Amino acid sequence: MTTEAAGGIIELKEDNVRAVEAMLYFVYIFGYDGSGNGQECISPMIFNAEVYSIADKYGILALKVRATEKFDKAVRTCWDMDDVAHAITEVYSSTPSTDRGLRDTAVEVAHEHISPLLEKDDFRGVLEEAVGFTADVTQVFAQSESSSLRTYHCPRCGNHWEALLPCCGYVLLYSLSQRAFRLG
Numbered sequence: 001m002t003t004e005a006a007g008g009i010i011e012l013k014e015d016n017v018r019a020v021e022a023m024l025y026f027v028y029i030f031g032y033d034g035s036g037n038g039q040e041c042i043s044p045m046i047f048n049a050e051v052y053s054i055a056d057k058y059g060i061l062a063l064k065v066r067a068t069e070k071f072d073k074a075v076r077t078c079w080d081m082d083d084v085a086h087a088i089t090e091v092y093s094s095t096p097s098t099d100r101g102l103r104d105t106a107v108e109v110a111h112e113h114i115s116p117l118l119e120k121d122d123f124r125g126v127l128e129e130a131v132g133f134t135a136d137v138t139q140v141f142a143q144s145e146s147s148s149l150r151t152y153h154c155p156r157c158g159n160h161w162e163a164l165l166p167c168c169g170y171v172l173l174y175s176l177s178q179r180a181f182r183l184g
Helices: 003-007 017-029 044-057 061-077 084-094 103-112 114-118 121-129 131-143
Strands: 149-153 160-164 172-175 180-183
Touching: 017 044, 017 061, 044 061, 044 084, 061 084, 061 103, 084 103, 084 121, 084 131, 103 114, 103 131, 114 121, 121 131
Parallel strands: none
Antiparallel strands: 149 160, 160 172, 172 180
């Protein structure tokens, strides 16, 4: 018999306390406050990404669906807030690449609002650091009719690059030889 079974106590030391609280509220009353339900409110985008992650960890599909709905509403409403970059980082660091639940929403919103988002240092930082996110955004732009994807050969280093040219003038580069993204 495990210590938890003998004592009737399960410690969830590795889990975010607010996300665990939301999970328990959901299990008992089928809902939770999307802003953290506490004295210290945090970004609804970040909080719902944390709830989604804990729902995935403990296999509570209905909570994942609810967290997806709440995240979707929050990120589509608050995409221009300073914490959107942190929310994207949370999504891409806490979910497996095969789980598209929150990732697709983050990518869609980035695609829809790329010009103003690229003016934010934090967002550009996410593009440079979160390779999965950058790859996903690049695929959406490559598939859209409004973007132009061209292949270039650098005469100096010999690398071949694909350049994605959004309307705002920023260039998202993908090195075919190095298999790496760069914001230029």
